[in-house]
Amino acid sequence: MSPASPSPDRYLITGGTLPDGTTADVLVEGGLLAAVGPDLTTPAGTEVLDARGRVVLPGLVDLHAHLRQPGREDAETVQTGTRAAALGGFTSVHAMANSTPVADSAGVVEQVWQLGREAGWCDVHPIGAVTVGLGGERLAELGAMAESRARVRVFSDDGMCVADPVMMRRALEYVKAFDGVIAQHAQEPRLTDGAQMNEGALSSMLGLAGWPAVAEEAIIARDVLLAQHVGSRLHVCHVSTAGSVEIIRWAKERGIDVTAEATPHHLLLTEELVRTYNPVYKVNPPLRREADVMALREGLADGTIDTIGTDHAPHTAETKECEWTVAAMGMTGLETALPVAQLALVDTGLMDWAGISRILSSTPARIARVADQGRISADGVFEIGAPANLTVYDPDVTRTVDPETHATKSRNSPYRGMELPGQVTDVFNHGHPVVRERALATPRTSYQQDQQNNQTGSPQQ
């Protein structure tokens, strides 16, 4: 789209329920959230969205998605992954570094960032690798990635644990120079050699090598102490056990600067599904016990766990249509994250929509130092004048999940055939409607993106 054919840039979302529980109209104008209030007047040329019965949320922010580009474009591309993100209500996704080549240099992170801009469905923030090639041996050029156009602030070897304690210590120290954060994939490698599923009575029965909870908990315990020792920020990816929640709670009580995420699947599914040996349930960290699921939900409700990261991990059919022990680990999740969060947290009474806004938008934006997302107060009041990243959500519908209809390129959704509540109906990315009436609309053009960057200043702190 050229500047000569402007889209209407004024939208009035009427009658929706806001995260603070009030009902009000929301005016989007010039890419910004211009006004919130009852019965707002509509200037001529305003497009009106009837949001009665729907919830108006801040656009969701995902700290953990695998967009697979460059390298595995057969499983996902930035284009297809961000389409999935937009349909899932996300206005910002962080792309994990385990691409091929690994995102361990300014060149690769700028490529991913540029692909995100060209796609235009949501903001894409590349995550930089901590070590060269995820090899765990040499620190990657974290400074170069931080200074690049991608302005990387989150660094992770996700998929691999930064297992060497000295390497982890150095990484935690080094990123202090640019207020970065190390997002650790907590998995003690020796304790999980060949691991296939949660270790316990069930893995013993199924004859699958166990992934013991202690392998996650031991690394988290070490890392929170390291973060305290060097005075840096630690983020723990995909926390999966009740013991990990306890350790993080303990660390936070001691004032350690640690944040943590849980995935949607760890909030809903348990290891019992592995009885089927269906590789769609193979994921790392593995599905755990019911008690772990409950501890994660409680951790999110009481603030011990800060955010939901989807760990969206698309895989091609052939890497899942094979024996469990050689199947790829991971599940898609961008398009089902908000419904799963509703089912696990809202419908159970653990959290209201202000809480959902906190864990899926404002907190992850703060962790990643993304200034143009998640601009909402803790009690769910939108900041007027902030970039209009908004998700309109209908919590009252129920849908049967059919991965064949998903926008992601891959079909490895563990929710196939399950009934999940809720559906994203409309999504505004910097004031532009990328999703309208439950379907993709148009992406933001690079012209719009340049205009708005000039308007709102640097997209990051």
Next chain:
Amino acid sequence: MKHLLSTQDLSHADALRILDTTEEMAAVSGREVKKLPALRGRTVVNLFLEDSTRTRISFEAAAKRLSADVINFSGKGTSVSKGESLKDTVQTLEAIGADAIVMRHWGSGAAAQLADSGWIRSAVVNAGDGTHEHPTQALLDAFTLRRHLARRGGLAPHGTDLTGMKVVIVGDILHSRVARSNLWLLTTLGAEVTLAAPPTLIPLGAGDWPCAVTYSLDEALATAPDAVMMLRVQSERMHDAFFPSAAEYTRSWGLTDERLAVIEASGVPDAVIMHPGPMNRGLEISAAGADSARNTALEQVAHGVSVRMAVLYLLLNQKEPA
């Protein structure tokens, strides 16, 4: 029964049906002409993706005694990473005309997955999957035990189970599909099972299984069991620190001459020593234990053919009404 995938999902009735059918098959094996026309024109494929000579030739003999055509397909690994996928392999075999696929696989759950996949119509027989199950081995062990129990009681084995029998399974439970399949099947049939092993070789959570667990073989033997089943121990396990040395393993968990004497003195009539083979003489079992008249290892091998005949017969005869 469409497939035989595990003993855990085998009911008491199904287990007895297989064991009773095995008696009929054993009678055939005792004849001069060891052959039945039951599966003439049917094709059984032995798909062995992991090294195994004993189990494969046992299945081969079983299928041939039932007059089936047998195709042996061996390969150390098919997988996405190593070439052809399992799906393509089994669909190829079925296109060749397989009616049953007997599969030995390195991956736990592979047989169950194959049966549930919708990739093929053939009956699937699990001939050992990873460290999960080896149901025909457990069935032949149960068959052997049942014959001994029946003989002791002066009964015909037909229709009887293992109620009241005390069985000790000794050794590398952690890595053993034989131990798992036996535990489920023998307890279903009424036996009391004790697992005896170093703590490193007892699976986590085994305390919740329907059996007793002990770290002392001597304590287990003191209960005067009817059968002691010795599992093969790979001496390489000590490199992963499962036990310090072969000598220490033998001292604590081996069937030594001294422990053989304890069994002899236990007063249990016809107490047996079992081993799925191949035996590591001098490691988990002494030469005297291996050659003892109480050792049923060869009897087990012979029964293995009969059990596999019974399984193939029951699976393939049910597929098409006679």
